Amino acid sequence: MLHVENLHAGYGASEVLSGASLEVKQGTLVALIGANGAGKTTTMRAISGGLKPSRGRVVLAGQEVQGLDASRIARLGLAHAPEGRKVFGPLSVEDNLLLGAYGRLPRFFGFRTKAQTDLERVYDLFPRLRDRAKQASGTLSGGEQQMLAIGRALMARPKVMLLDEPSMGLAPVIVQEVFRTIRRLKEEGLTLLLVEQFAKSALEVADYAYVMERGRIAVEGTPAELSRNERVIAAYLG
Amino acid sequence: MNVQIIGQMAVSGALMGLVYALIAYGFQLTYATSKSINFGQGELVMVSAFFSLTLTNLGLPYWAMIPGGLLFGALMGLIVERAAVRLALEQKSEGWILLTIILGLFFFSSAENIWGRDDRPFPTPISADPIHVLGVDVTRLELSVAVGVIAIMGAIELFKRRTLLGKAFEAVSADRDAAELMGISATRTVMLSYALSGAVAALAGILVSPITTVGPTMASALILKAFSVAVVAGLDSGFGVVLIGMCLGALESLASFYLGSGWREAPGLVLLILALALRPNGVFGKATIRKV
Numbered sequence: 001m002l003h004v005e006n007l008h009a010g011y012g013a014s015e016v017l018s019g020a021s022l023e024v025k026q027g028t029l030v031a032l033i034g035a036n037g038a039g040k041t042t043t044m045r046a047i048s049g050g051l052k053p054s055r056g057r058v059v060l061a062g063q064e065v066q067g068l069d070a071s072r073i074a075r076l077g078l079a080h081a082p083e084g085r086k087v088f089g090p091l092s093v094e095d096n097l098l099l100g101a102y103g104r105l106p107r108f109f110g111f112r113t114k115a116q117t118d119l120e121r122v123y124d125l126f127p128r129l130r131d132r133a134k135q136a137s138g139t140l141s142g143g144e145q146q147m148l149a150i151g152r153a154l155m156a157r158p159k160v161m162l163l164d165e166p167s168m169g170l171a172p173v174i175v176q177e178v179f180r181t182i183r184r185l186k187e188e189g190l191t192l193l194l195v196e197q198f199a200k201s202a203l204e205v206a207d208y209a210y211v212m213e214r215g216r217i218a219v220e221g222t223p224a225e226l227s228r229n230e231r232v233i234a235a236y237l238g
Numbered sequence: 239m240n241v242q243i244i245g246q247m248a249v250s251g252a253l254m255g256l257v258y259a260l261i262a263y264g265f266q267l268t269y270a271t272s273k274s275i276n277f278g279q280g281e282l283v284m285v286s287a288f289f290s291l292t293l294t295n296l297g298l299p300y301w302a303m304i305p306g307g308l309l310f311g312a313l314m315g316l317i318v319e320r321a322a323v324r325l326a327l328e329q330k331s332e333g334w335i336l337l338t339i340i341l342g343l344f345f346f347s348s349a350e351n352i353w354g355r356d357d358r359p360f361p362t363p364i365s366a367d368p369i370h371v372l373g374v375d376v377t378r379l380e381l382s383v384a385v386g387v388i389a390i391m392g393a394i395e396l397f398k399r400r401t402l403l404g405k406a407f408e409a410v411s412a413d414r415d416a417a418e419l420m421g422i423s424a425t426r427t428v429m430l431s432y433a434l435s436g437a438v439a440a441l442a443g444i445l446v447s448p449i450t451t452v453g454p455t456m457a458s459a460l461i462l463k464a465f466s467v468a469v470v471a472g473l474d475s476g477f478g479v480v481l482i483g484m485c486l487g488a489l490e491s492l493a494s495f496y497l498g499s500g501w502r503e504a505p506g507l508v509l510l511i512l513a514l515a516l517r518p519n520g521v522f523g524k525a526t527i528r529k530v
C-alpha cells in the first residue's frame with residue numbers, strides 16, 4: 001500500500017535521510033522507532049510531501065507520489081497526523097474534523113450532511129470530542145488534541161495513515177488510551193505507519209517494525225524478532 | 239461648541255472612515271493566509287475605480303457596473319499574487335515588499351497613460367441630498383458607503399464561517415503546513431485571498447469615487463490612513479478595523495472643521511506615529527500586533 005525506496009531528504013544543505021526504505025502492507029500496522037533526531041519525523045514529512053525528497057521513490061497504492069504537493073498526496077489517500085498534533089487552534093473541534101475530509105466534501109454547502117456518518121464514527125471513537133464539538137480546538141487538553149488529530153486524519157478515510165508520536169507529552173493513563181485506540185483502528189483494518197518513543201508499546205501493537213539510525217533503517221523485522229535482537233534491546237527496550 | 243454640529247461631523251467622518259476600514263480589511267485577508275500584503279493596494283483601488291468609470295461610460299448601468307468592477311479588482315489581485323508575491327514566498331524571502339511597490343508604480347503609470355492625469359467625476363444614481371436620520375443629516379451617498387462596506391465584509395466573514403472553503407481559508411491562516419496535510423492547497427488559498435483583497439479594494443474605489451472624484455492620485459491619502467488603521471487595529475480583527483476606521487474618520491472630520499481643513503490628515507499621521515512608536519516592529523512584527 002505504501003512503499004518507500006531509497007529516500008533522501010534534508011533541510012538546506014544538511015542531509016538527514018540518506019537512503020531510507022520501508023514498506024507498509026495493506027491492513028498492517030508498521031512501527032518506526034529510533035533515537036531522538038534519527039530522522040523519523042523527517043521520513044514522514046518526506047512521504048507526505050511537506051518536505052520534497054531529493055532522491056528516492058514513494059509509492060502510494062501503486063502511484064508514485066514523491067515530489068507532489070502535500071495537498072495532492074493527501075487527496076490521493078494519505079493522512080498524516082503530524083508531530084505536535086497541529087490542530088487548527090482557532091477553529092472548533094467539529095470544523096477541524098470536517099476539514100479532515102476536505103478532499104471528499106462539497107466546498108460550499110451540504111458538507112456537514114455528507115460528513116455526518118464519518119463524524120459520528122469519530123465521535124463514537126472519542127466521545128470527549130462530541131462533548132466539545134463547538135469548542136475552539138486550541139483550548140483542548142493535550143490528550144484531547146491528540147484524539148482530534150487522529151480523528152481528523154480518520155475523516156479522510158485514508159488508504160494509509162501516518163501517526164507521528166501520538167503519545168508525546170501525555171500522561172501515562174492517556175498514553176494507554178491512545179494505544180487502545182490505535183489497536184482498535186488496526187482491528188478495523190486501517191493501514192498505519194506509527195512513529196513512537198515508547199518502543200515497547202509500539203512493538204506490542206505492530207505487525208512489523210523498522211529501527212532508524214542516522215537517517216537509515218538499521219534493523220527491521222517482526223516485533224518478535226526485534227525483541228530478541230540484542231542491539232535493539234540495548235538501545236530501545238532496556 | 240454645538241453638540242449638533244459635533245454629532246454631524248462625527249457621523250459623516252465615521253462613514254468615510256469605513257472606506258479606510260475596508261482597505262485595511264483587504265490587507266488582513268492576504269496577511270492571514272500568507273503573511274504578506276500588497277503595498278500597491280492604493281493603485282489597485284485607483285485602477286479599479288478607473289475601470290469601473292470606463293464601464294459606466296460605456297453605458298453599463300450602475301448596478302451592473304459594480305460586479306464588473308469587483309471582478310476586475312479580483313483579477314488584479316490575482317495578478318499581484320502571481321507577479322509579485324508567489325515566488326518571493328516560495329523562496330521565503332521578503333522580496334514581495336519591493337515587488338508589490340514596483341507593481342503599484344507600474345499600475346500608476348499605466349493608469350496615467352490610459353486614462354490621463356485629470357481628476358474626473360464618477361457618476362452615480364445615488365442622491366447626494368441630505369436626509370435626516372437620528373438628529374443628523376447624512377446623504378444617501380454617505381450611507382451607501384456604509385452599506386457597501388458592511389455588506390462585503392459581512393459576506394466575506396459569513397463565507398469564512400459557513401462554507402467549507404471558508405473554513406479551509408481559516409485553516410491555512412492558522413497553520414499552512416497542517417492545512418496542506420488535509421488536502422487543502424495553500425497556494426490556491428493564497429490566490430483566493432488576493433482575489434478577495436482585490437475585489438474589496440475595487441469596491442472601496444467604487445464607493446468613494448462619487449464623493450472624491452477619480453484620478454491617478456485618488457488613493458494616496460486613503461492608503462496611508464488604511465495603513466494607520468491596520469497598524470493600530472492589528473491584522474487579524476475585522477471588527478477592529480471597522481472600529482478604528484470609524485474613529486479615525488470622525489477625528490479627521492472634526493479636526494478639519496475646528497482646526498481648519500489643513501489639519502484633516504493630522505489624526506491619521508499622529509495615530510500612525512503613535513502606533514509605530516509603541517509598536518516599533520509595526521505591521522509585520524507578529525507579537526506586536528494587538529488583538530482588538
Ligand SMILES: Nc1ncnc2c1ncn2[C@@H]1O[C@H](COP(=O)(O)OP(=O)(O)OP(=O)(O)O)[C@@H](O)[C@H]1O
Nearest residue numbers: 011016034035036037038039040041042043083165
Ligand atoms: N526544520 C528543520 N530544519 C533543520 N533541521 C531540522 C529540521 N527538522 C529537523 N531537523 C534535523 O533533522 C534531524 C532529524 O530530525 P527528525 O525530527 O526527523 O528526528 P526524529 O527522529 O523525528 O526525532 P524525535 O524523536 O526527537 O522526534 C535532526 O538532526 C534535526 O535537528
Ligand SMILES: [Mg+2]
Nearest residue numbers: 040041042083
Ligand atoms: Mg520526530
